[in-house]
Amino acid sequence: MMRLRWxxxxxxxxxxxxxxxxxxxxxxxxYPGALSIRLA
Incomplete structure (x- = not known):
């Protein structure tokens, strides 16, 4: 039972x-611009 719950x-x-x-x-x-904003 415990194994199933895990x-x-x-x-x-x-x-x-x-x-x-x-x-x-x-x-x-x-939103491809979001990636460039993150990297900037």
Whole structure:
């Protein structure tokens, strides 16, 4: 039971990271100027 719960928590964490990465990717695609502002 504990192992299943640990797997669920790990899956939830991976899903959050994936959502964050896809969100950043979306911003970079639609606002390419944001990247140059960050680097400047």
């Amino acid at each position: 797997c669920w928590r790990r899956y939830h964490w991976i899903r959050q990271v994936y959502n964050l990465v896809s969100f950043v990717h979306y911003i970079l695609l639609h």
